[in-house]
Amino acid sequence: MARSSFQTSExxxxxxxxxxxVRLHKMTVRTRIAPSPTGSPHVGTAYMxxxxxxxxxxxxxxxxxxxxxxxxxxxxxxxEDAILSSLKWLGLCWDEGPDCGGEFGPYRQSERIEIYKExxxxxxxxxxxxxxxxxAERLNEVRKRQIENKETPRYDGHCLSLSKEEIEQxxxxxxxxxxxxxxxxxxxxxxxxxxxxxxxxxxxxxxxxIIQKSDGxxxxxxxxxxxxxxxxxxxxxxxxxxxxxxxxxxxxxEGFGWKPPSFAHLPLLRNPDKSKLSKRKNPTSIDYxxxxxxxxxxxxxxxxxxxYTLPDQRExxxxxxxxxxxxxxxxxxxxxxxxxxxxxWLNGRYLREKLSPDEVLQRMLAWKANxxxxxxxxxxxxxxxxxxxxxxxxxxxxxxxxxxxxxxxLAGKLEPGIPxxxxxxxxxELEKISSWxxxxxxxxxxxxxxxxxxxxxxxxxxxxxxxxxxxxxxxxFDSLALLGPDLARTRIRIALEKLAVEGVGLxxxxxxxxxxxxxxxYGNRID
RNA sequence: GCUCGUGUGGUGUAGUUCGGUCCAUCAUGUCGCCCUCUCGAGGCGACGACCCGGGUUCAAAUCCCGGCACGAGCACCA
Numbered sequence: 001m002a003r004s005s006f007q008t009s010e011x012x013x014x015x016x017x018x019x020x021x022v023r024l025h026k027m028t029v030r031t032r033i034a035p036s037p038t039g040s041p042h043v044g045t046a047y048m049x050x051x052x053x054x055x056x057x058x059x060x061x062x063x064x065x066x067x068x069x070x071x072x073x074x075x076x077x078x079x080e081d082a083i084l085s086s087l088k089w090l091g092l093c094w095d096e097g098p099d100c101g102g103e104f105g106p107y108r109q110s111e112r113i114e115i116y117k118e119x120x121x122x123x124x125x126x127x128x129x130x131x132x133x134x135x136a137e138r139l140n141e142v143r144k145r146q147i148e149n150k151e152t153p154r155y156d157g158h159c160l161s162l163s164k165e166e167i168e169q170x171x172x173x174x175x176x177x178x179x180x181x182x183x184x185x186x187x188x189x190x191x192x193x194x195x196x197x198x199x200x201x202x203x204x205x206x207x208x209x210i211i212q213k214s215d216g217x218x219x220x221x222x223x224x225x226x227x228x229x230x231x232x233x234x235x236x237x238x239x240x241x242x243x244x245x246x247x248x249x250x251x252x253x254e255g256f257g258w259k260p261p262s263f264a265h266l267p268l269l270r271n272p273d274k275s276k277l278s279k280r281k282n283p284t285s286i287d288y289x290x291x292x293x294x295x296x297x298x299x300x301x302x303x304x305x306x307x308y309t310l311p312d313q314r315e316x317x318x319x320x321x322x323x324x325x326x327x328x329x330x331x332x333x334x335x336x337x338x339x340x341x342x343x344x345w346l347n348g349r350y351l352r353e354k355l356s357p358d359e360v361l362q363r364m365l366a367w368k369a370n371x372x373x374x375x376x377x378x379x380x381x382x383x384x385x386x387x388x389x390x391x392x393x394x395x396x397x398x399x400x401x402x403x404x405x406x407x408x409x410l411a412g413k414l415e416p417g418i419p420x421x422x423x424x425x426x427x428x429e430l431e432k433i434s435s436w437x438x439x440x441x442x443x444x445x446x447x448x449x450x451x452x453x454x455x456x457x458x459x460x461x462x463x464x465x466x467x468x469x470x471x472x473x474x475x476x477f478d479s480l481a482l483l484g485p486d487l488a489r490t491r492i493r494i495a496l497e498k499l500a501v502e503g504v505g506l507x508x509x510x511x512x513x514x515x516x517x518x519x520x521x522y523g524n525r526i527d
Numbered sequence: 528g529c530u531c532g533u534g535u536g537g538u539g540u541a542g543u544u545c546g547g548u549c550c551a552u553c554a555u556g557u558c559g560c561c562c563u564c565u566c567g568a569g570g571c572g573a574c575g576a577c578c579c580g581g582g583u584u585c586a587a588a589u590c591c592c593g594g595c596a597c598g599a600g601c602a603c604c605a
Contacts, residue, residue, distance in 0.1 A: 036605045071604055136603085143602095150528045152601055178603055196532070205530050205601080213603040220605045244531055244600040267533080267598090274597060302539095305554090309540060313553055332540070335598065339538050342555050352568075 029061025030234050033094070034224060036068045037079035040285040040486065041086035043338070044239065044269055044277060047303045049092040050319070051266060051331075052237050054304075056095075057323035064231055065097035067108040068224065070217045075110070086286040090296045091319065096231075104231040109223050116218040119226045119256070120179050120211060128255030129211060131177045132159040133170050155180060155208035179212040181221070181248060181255075189247035194235075194264035195331055201247050209248050221245060225252040228261060237264045237328070240335070241276075264328055267307050267335040277338055279489070288486035289343075292401045295363060297354065298347040306336040316349065368399055376482055380474040394474060398482055402491055403469025407502045410495055412461045412471070419462035420496060420505045421514060422448065426463065427492050428518060431526045436485045441477045451521050466495035 031052040035045045049063070056063040065084075069075035084099060096102025106112055123129035132155070143153045160182065162170075171177065184203045193199050211222035218226075228236060243265050253260040269277040277284055283292075289299050297318060304322050305315060309332075311325055351360055368374075374395070381394045397403045411419055425448055433440045445463075449456040464471045467479060467488065480488050499505035506514060518525065 034605085038605075068605060074604070139603095147528075152529050154601075176603095193532095199531070201531065207601070210603055215603075217603090219603075224605090239599090240532070241599055241605095265532085270598080272538085276599070305539065307539085309553090313541060315539090315554060329544095334533055334535095336540090337538060339555080342539065345555060348568090 028232070028234065029056055029059035030064060030232050031056045031061065031237055032064040032066055032228065032231065032233050034066045034068045034227075034238075035083050036071065036074075036220075037076060037083060038071065038074040039079055040287060041079075041083040042284050043286055043289070043299075043303070044284070045083065046087060046090055046092060046286055046299070047269055047306065048238060048266065049087055049090075049094075050300060050303050050322075051308075051328070053092055053094075053319065054323045054326040055235065055237060055328055057319070058326040061234070062095035064102065064104075064233065065094035065107065066227060066231070067098055067110075068220060069108060069110045070219060070223050072110070072215065072217060080108075082287070086290075089290060090286065090300050092300065109218075109227065112223070112227065113217065115230065116212070116223055116226055117216075120218070120222065123181075123211070123252070123255045124179070126255050126257075127182065128251070129179050129181055130160055131162075131167055131171070132180045132208075132210075133162075133175050133177045134158055152205050153207075154205075157208060176214045178210045178214050180208040181211050181251065183208050183248075183251065189250055191246055191250055191260075191263065193243070194262055194328060195333060196265065199243065199246070201244065203247070205244075206247050209245075211252075221248050222252065225249050225256075229253070229256070229258050233261050235264065236261050237266060240265045240268050266331060267333055269306060270335045270337045272337055272339075274335065274337065276335075280493075282338060282340075283486060283490050285486045287484065288490060291484050291487050292490075293367060294343065294347050295350055295355075298343065298350040301350075302343045302346050306338070307332045307334075315346075316354070373482075377474070380478050384474075397468040397473070398479060401487075402494055403467070405465050405469040407498055407504075409469075409471065410462055410465045410498060411502075411504060412465070414458070414461065416504050417506075417510070420499045420510075422452070422459050422462055423466065423492050423496050423499075424506060424511070424514060425452075425518060425522070427489065427496070428525050429522065430485070430489060430492075436481065438477045438481045441480050445477070462495065463492075466491050 033045065033049045033052050035042075049065075053063050055061075065087075067080055069080070080098075084097075087093075094100075096104065096107065098105075098107040101107075109116075120129060124131075134155075138158075139155070142156050142158075146153045159180075183206050186203060188200050188202045189206070190198060190200045209221055210219055212218050227233075246263060246265075250260055271277055271281040273281065275281070279285070283289070286299075290296075300319060301317060304317065304319075308322075308330060310317055310322065311327075311330070314321075355363070377395045377398055378391070381391055384394060385391060414422075426445070429444055429448065433444060445460065446456060449459050452459060460476055461471055464473055464476055467476065467483065468474065473479070483491075496505060515525075
């Protein structure tokens with residue numbers, strides 16, 4: 001009896017060991033998120049991070065964070081820092097990354113340039129890539145003609161016919177060039193998507209993608225494939241927006257002679273009008289949700305229920321609970337609409353069910369009810385105080401999500417249409433400022449006043465209302481500075497929407513006209 | 528425009544793999560009622576959906592075909 005049970009357990013032990021070996025050897029799950037540090041931390045990044053994490057955790061694997069900063073003109077260190085700290089705030093933590101290192105670093109693409117150079121040479125040698133000397137003018141012309149002929153715009157392979165001598169000559173002459181991926185002339189690329197099954201895309205639809213820019217930096221496609229391979233990524237879980245370029249990636253793996261990872265393309269978060277979530281229509285910055293008083297647990301929980309349900313349909317869960325039973329096949333494929341009303345409900349439940357009153361108090365203190373923040377408001381309010389009790393009513397708009405006001409207050413005494421125009425211009429101009437402080441904000445509005453040939457005082461009234469809810473309030477520029485870019489922008493957007501529903505906003509035509517006028521007076525927009 | 532992807536109430540979803548147990552689940556939202564000093568929270572209830580048209584079948588949300596709608600991609604951006 002004792003002996004046989006010993007044998008049994010010995011057998012189980014041994015076969016477990018074998019199983020574990022097989023898993024470790026073949027199946028070590030490694031997923032990644034690869035944000036590009038070109039703006040404020042996006043909820044979509046958090047969404048992808050959450051599912052990559054849940055998948056990795058479920059399979060006892062790791063998630064890697066890699067910074068994709070190959071666009072040197074747009075990438076900033078501030079943005080990188082902001083993204084890392086926002087993800088940390090949410091509690092979505094990575095096992096390897098630029099801040100904590102790891103076995104397969106560096107984790108910032110700008111620090112891996114040599115690896116890509118070598119990789120591209122390998123591709124050229126293998127006949128998968130070639131140099132291209134075409135000018136932007138020629139490319140534009142080709143594209144124009146193709147669109148006229150209703151074809152998918154695509155490089156025509158012009159430089160493919162260059163001889164070795166011609167190439168050498170051009171390079172020696174110092175002509176600018178890029179490297180392109182050579183796409184097969186016919187057939188289709190078929191690949192397996194973990195969620196959607198077989199996907200087939202004709203090669204004729206795929207462009208001869210530039211894989212190295214003329215500044216010597218690789219593009220996303222090349223860099224991410226090379227890094228995913230070197231970082232031993234087993235499962236690429238990313239947004240649906242990448243499906244159409246997956247053939248390029250598969251071809252790159254083939255060119256290198258590497259085995260591609262599995263791919264899973266998740267649906268994209270949507271605006272209420274079903275378009276891809278964008279800051280024009282919805283707050284997309286993680287910082288907005290933090291500033292507006294949401295707590296990280298609720299935000300993560302909410303993102304988790306976008307497209308996913310636990311097997312028992314429970315709605316309140318954390319990352320750990322989600323990971324335990326996580327099955328990527330349970331994802332819904334329709335793009336979920338990011339519904340702030342439901343997020344608020346969920347956040348409320350966390351506040352009253354998951355946290356104790358004392359914990360809620362601590363959160364509030366850490367959030368804005370602290371000496372530092374209130375201390376910054378006080379100097380602005382002081383001249384306006386007669387009693388201590390005057391303070392909070394004055395400061396209210398700096399502590400709440402958004403103020404309330406009437407459309408009449410917003411429209412003010414300005415001519416109809418002017419408030420909307422000013423708000424829109426400011427929205428665009430605010431995208432351009434490099435640092436969000438009193439000085440920059442002040443000069444921004446001075447500039448608008450000058451350009452629009454109005455007095456500063458005149459243009460400011462709609463902003464006072466949009467930001468504070470009243471024309472009688474604390475100084476605007478200081479208030480904006482304290483509010484931060486995300487809350488401020490959202491308030492301007494809300495004001496614009498209010499004007500639009502009242503019929504005194506910008507019509508489609510008006511907006512087009514304003515866009516042109518803006519480009520002329522203020523230069524190009526950044527979106 | 529071309530290509531790919533996706534379609535269950537206003538919104539998030541279960542059910543679709545292997546057709547019946549689905550005159551379709553749960554939640555949110557809106558409205559109403561109860562509780563309560565008000566409001567809120569909580570409880571209860573109502574409203575509201577299988578994109579459309581064919582086909583297969585005794586039986587279709589589920590399988591097949593054809594439409595339609597929506598989204599994404601089509602950059603020296605990622």
